[in-house]
Amino acid sequence: MSKYLLNKFLYTVDRDPALVERYREDPVATVADWEAEYAPRLLNCVAGEATTWLAFDDTERAALAAHDYPTLFELGAHPFLTLTLFIAMFERDHGEPLGFQREYAERLAHMTLPYPDIST
Template identity: 70%
Template sequence: MSKYLVDKFLYTVDRDPDLVERYRTAPRETVEWWEQSRANEVLNCHSGEASTWLRFTDSERAALIDHDHVALFELGAHPFLTLTLFIAMFERDHGPLEYQKAYGARLAHFSMPYPDIAT
């Protein structure tokens, strides 16, 4: 599993409003496109450098496609990255703080120590 790659996806998508909307409305297509075209770019590097080996596992890909923040947390995705992206995608569909409270409630069954979020 590559927690780094999942966190990189969450980070890069969250910073582009067009990608946020694309991921909200077409998650499968966005995840597949990003994995093929952006996953191997060196983060914050504009020199054209890239790697060739980074790929999501099947469980990571499924959790991203399903917008399943609980599964992403279980896999070790950083909860702050997931929360900020998911707020951008779904807060508009809820009242004030409703989405954030529901997000937290779905994670309430976890007890410490939480899954390792180090990359």
């Protein structure tokens, strides 16, 4: 398991409107393509530098493909990264202000302190 890679996924997808929409519409293909194309890239490094050891495990891949943010939170994905990406994807589906944020809070209400470690 790599909390770094989960957070990298959330961070990079959230910053690209086309990836946000693609992830919303076709999460399985987006996760697979992102893992092949973006995961090896190093953040803030010279173009062409890459790593070969980063990959999602089956649990991470399934949670990302299912838009399962409670499981992502339990796996240690940073809640701010998770929340901002899923707001971008699903806020429009809620008819009331803060509708998605309320749903997010309800789906994570079973979590108690101490929360999962979000350090990478």
